[in-house]
Amino acid sequence: MLRAEGVVVxxxxxxxxxxxxxxxxxxxxxxLAGPSGCxxxxxxxxxxxxxxxxxxxxxxxxxDVRRWRHRVPRELRGQVALIFQQPRLAVxxxxxxxxxxxxxxxxxxxxxxxARELAEEMGLTPELLxxxxxxxxxxxxxxxxxxxxxxxxxxYVICDEMTTMLDASTQAHLVARLEAxxxxxxxxxxxxxxxxxxxxxxxxxxxxxxxxLSEMAPAA
Amino acid sequence: xxxxxxxxxxxxxVRFHLPGATVQAVTDAHFEVRPxxxxxLVGESGCxxxxxxxxxMGLLPGNASIEGxxxxxxxxxxxxxxxxxPEKVLARTVRGRRIGLVPQSPATHLTPVRTARAQLTEAxxxxxxxxxxxxxxxxxxxxxxxxxxxxxxxxxxxxxxVVNAIALAGDPWLIIADEPTSGLDRPLVEAxxxxxxxxxxxxxxxxLITHDLRAAQQVADHVAVMYASRxxxxxxxxxxFTGPRHPYAAGLLDALPSRRFAxxxxxxxxxxxxxxxxxxxxxCARATDDCGRLPLPPLGDNRVAxxxxxxxxxxx
Numbered sequence: 001m002l003r004a005e006g007v008v009v010x011x012x013x014x015x016x017x018x019x020x021x022x023x024x025x026x027x028x029x030x031x032l033a034g035p036s037g038c039x040x041x042x043x044x045x046x047x048x049x050x051x052x053x054x055x056x057x058x059x060x061x062x063x064d065v066r067r068w069r070h071r072v073p074r075e076l077r078g079q080v081a082l083i084f085q086q087p088r089l090a091v092x093x094x095x096x097x098x099x100x101x102x103x104x105x106x107x108x109x110x111x112x113x114x115a116r117e118l119a120e121e122m123g124l125t126p127e128l129l130x131x132x133x134x135x136x137x138x139x140x141x142x143x144x145x146x147x148x149x150x151x152x153x154x155x156y157v158i159c160d161e162m163t164t165m166l167d168a169s170t171q172a173h174l175v176a177r178l179e180a181x182x183x184x185x186x187x188x189x190x191x192x193x194x195x196x197x198x199x200x201x202x203x204x205x206x207x208x209x210x211x212x213l214s215e216m217a218p219a220a
Numbered sequence: 221x222x223x224x225x226x227x228x229x230x231x232x233x234v235r236f237h238l239p240g241a242t243v244q245a246v247t248d249a250h251f252e253v254r255p256x257x258x259x260x261l262v263g264e265s266g267c268x269x270x271x272x273x274x275x276x277m278g279l280l281p282g283n284a285s286i287e288g289x290x291x292x293x294x295x296x297x298x299x300x301x302x303x304x305x306p307e308k309v310l311a312r313t314v315r316g317r318r319i320g321l322v323p324q325s326p327a328t329h330l331t332p333v334r335t336a337r338a339q340l341t342e343a344x345x346x347x348x349x350x351x352x353x354x355x356x357x358x359x360x361x362x363x364x365x366x367x368x369x370x371x372x373x374x375x376x377x378x379x380x381x382v383v384n385a386i387a388l389a390g391d392p393w394l395i396i397a398d399e400p401t402s403g404l405d406r407p408l409v410e411a412x413x414x415x416x417x418x419x420x421x422x423x424x425x426x427x428l429i430t431h432d433l434r435a436a437q438q439v440a441d442h443v444a445v446m447y448a449s450r451x452x453x454x455x456x457x458x459x460x461f462t463g464p465r466h467p468y469a470a471g472l473l474d475a476l477p478s479r480r481f482a483x484x485x486x487x488x489x490x491x492x493x494x495x496x497x498x499x500x501x502x503x504c505a506r507a508t509d510d511c512g513r514l515p516l517p518p519l520g521d522n523r524v525a526x527x528x529x530x531x532x533x534x535x536x
Contacts, residue, residue: 035405035407036376036404036405036408037375037376123486123487137264137265137266138265138266139264139265139266139487140266140487164402165265165402165431166264166265166431167263167264167265167431167472167475168431168433168472168473168475168476169264169471169472169475169483169484170264170483171475171477172475172477172481172482172483173483175481176482176483194405194406195406195477196406197434197476197477197478198477200477201477201478201481202477
């Protein structure tokens, strides 16, 4: 279980999350909905250990997260992956697509062969892998980001409006790929989106619940 | 009697020349938009639909080469070919005055250091519109006090209304909305679409460019589907959403979460390396040898560029 309790985050004097909790169960797709600006992405960053909350607790399969960002211990770091809304802001523009996908493997001192397999499963050809982000479409870049998120076989994958910028067919493909990973690995997925039809369809097969952030806690 | 205005695009093609490659961004596009109507141009990212918008506004970069014509027939003056007209004509008589642009992201389109009022007033002054900013704001659904805020103090919906008001400052009859909903949540998407529909119902022509089929369904009278630089089908919206005739259009609709939620196999071709004949052929279940020949574009009575269109189950 990936569990956050009583998470409080403020940006300056603006309180964004006022004591929010959420649980993501392994093997299930949990949905998270809410209007623009309600703090969905902030909660996603906390869950991925990229943002230290002012108060509250985060546990990954019972292990307390005590250090954040680049101080997260290696055994915890690979457990939770985050896929962002805008792939262009989530990759180093100097990297080729293969470098993008292989980056977590390099950081973990592992062979990058697995990156090529993941890329192939995402429909990225060797020719595309040699290009840089500005030479590919948003859809192709997000495919690379999905492949990158799966390289270290995370226990939890957090998808923050992963398909908002993409067409219907690419959206269906990316969701199907994550569903295949969930079924094969038993990982838990947190699907964050304001698209109600997508949430119902995505959480349905695993019987996961849908939470609405505006109802979760009063943002004081 | 003066003829009613319309935008008539005839055989429009746009190419970008890069070192060692040519990008075919738009190829042989034909369509029309008239006042009172909304045409939605849908397609995935990288299919060329935004380039179309930029071509019509005369905002393409210098390495673009353009063929064909896009006639802006405003009724009161001789038609202007948007593709060939000099920048001076576009700047003084077209942009803002005959064509209003609803931009992709209201939050980034507005200048952060000036109030909404300052920006709207500037647009009115530059376009020679004697109306007051308050009047325009009220028409766009804003209260005058909202105008005294800076962009970061506006909610997404309010920022959208401010850019709509600016787009209307020169009273254009044609509105081009380029992905006006990207990044907005569903209630805001619906509000934006309601607003575009209202503009069409008020007698303006609306060209909506989007990848969001649900948004298109809410406003469009006609839907054009673009794929790998070409328009593959152009049908009345009711026909498109109930029984699309092009296999690609059917695949896109089938991928919606409210439908089969199944992706189209494969990926679109590169615009620098398009296959001979129909570009959708490698991904199409209905493809035969015939598809190596280019099908006729949607034009006149022909609604789909396909040798093997699906039967429509809509009664005609």
